[in-house]
Amino acid sequence: MKTLILHHDDCLRHEPGVRHPERPARINAVLNGAKNIPGTEFLPAPRATLEQLQLAHAPEYWERLVELEPEPESRENRMAVDPDTFLSAGSIDATLRGSGAACFAVDQVFAGKAKNAFCAIRPPGHHAGAATAMGFCLLNHVAVATRHAQASQQVSKVAILDFDVHHGNGTQAIFETSEEVLFVSSHQMPLYPGTGYPSETGCGNILNLALPPGSGSTEFRTAWSGQGLPALEHFGPDLVFISAGFDAHERDPLGQLELQDEDYGWITSEICTYAGLACDGRVISILEGGYDLEALASASAAHVTALTG
Ligand SMILES: [Zn+2]
Numbered sequence: 543m544k545t546l547i548l549h550h551d552d553c554l555r556h557e558p559g560v561r562h563p564e565r566p567a568r569i570n571a572v573l574n575g576a577k578n579i580p581g582t583e584f585l586p587a588p589r590a591t592l593e594q595l596q597l598a599h600a601p602e603y604w605e606r607l608v609e610l611e612p613e614p615e616s617r618e619n620r621m622a623v624d625p626d627t628f629l630s631a632g633s634i635d636a637t638l639r640g641s642g643a644a645c646f647a648v649d650q651v652f653a654g655k656a657k658n659a660f661c662a663i664r665p666p667g668h669h670a671g672a673a674t675a676m677g678f679c680l681l682n683h684v685a686v687a688t689r690h691a692q693a694s695q696q697v698s699k700v701a702i703l704d705f706d707v708h709h710g711n712g713t714q715a716i717f718e719t720s721e722e723v724l725f726v727s728s729h730q731m732p733l734y735p736g737t738g739y740p741s742e743t744g745c746g747n748i749l750n751l752a753l754p755p756g757s758g759s760t761e762f763r764t765a766w767s768g769q770g771l772p773a774l775e776h777f778g779p780d781l782v783f784i785s786a787g788f789d790a791h792e793r794d795p796l797g798q799l800e801l802q803d804e805d806y807g808w809i810t811s812e813i814c815t816y817a818g819l820a821c822d823g824r825v826i827s828i829l830e831g832g833y834d835l836e837a838l839a840s841a842s843a844a845h846v847t848a849l850t851g
């Protein structure tokens with residue numbers, strides 16, 4: 543079976559500003575990196591439904607975002623919803639394709655139509671809370687898709703593994719009282735958003751692997767081999783999500799970790815091995831950060847290649 547790659551041109555329509563690091567060219571870099579990898583199948587991402595969004599987000603929050611979206615004719619206009627987070631004309635469709643891709647990936651994998659999936663979407667999602675936009679994120683795609691899987695498939699236990707350089711504070715906040723969801727995040731600390739201390743353990747379902755600036759392959763692999771992957775094995779999930787940020791790469795301008803392309807291949811292969819034992823290899827990966835286009839292309843290609851393996 544193939545590895546699905548879900549994408550949609552609507553994800554290029556979200557324009558937070560010409561100098562904003564979370565820019566449309568990121569998606570072109572990812573798709574160019576993945577286009578010649580054997581064992582992949584590219585499909586368009588549908589929009590998430592209102593019912594799906596409301597599994598993880600407050601209805602009033604979504605209504606407010608829709609109201610704030612600038613009109614198409616005011617192409618230059620941006621509406622700030624957070625110091626770093628903006629809505630342009632097209633942002634609503636873009637973020638709907640993100641959550642829609644993740645939910646569609648769940649359905650395809652459980653229907654046996656794909657081995658696993660990678661959602662090449664933007665804007666990212668892991669800083670968004672149930673009713674808060676934050677850190678370039680509007681909807682928390684992995685949270686929406688987790689709840690969608692639990693609501694629509696024979697799924698109770700879901701593991702979310704986040705290796706973005708930033709702590710996935712929105713995901714943690716949404717699930718910190720959910721015993722049926724395991725959240726493991728490796729991230730640089732100190733760094734934005736300032737959360738993700740190892741002392742933050744939720745209801746025993748949160749594991750934060752904080753890495754000091756300058757950490758590279760050795761520290762990253764030690765943290766996951768020593769703590770993150772054993773926690774995944776112990777939890778025994780029915781489904782695994784990856785919040786796949788590539789901003790811990792040594793080339794990335796927003797973080798000070800020193801990961802190489804090979805580290806992304808390694809962690810992905812390790813996750814797939816554990817998922818193969820626990821849940822027939824059901825892994826759905828969702829693009830989060832990654833702001834150096836060259837590193838984003840090569841690291842995400844290593845990630846997708848490992849998914850196809
Ligand atoms: Zn990030």
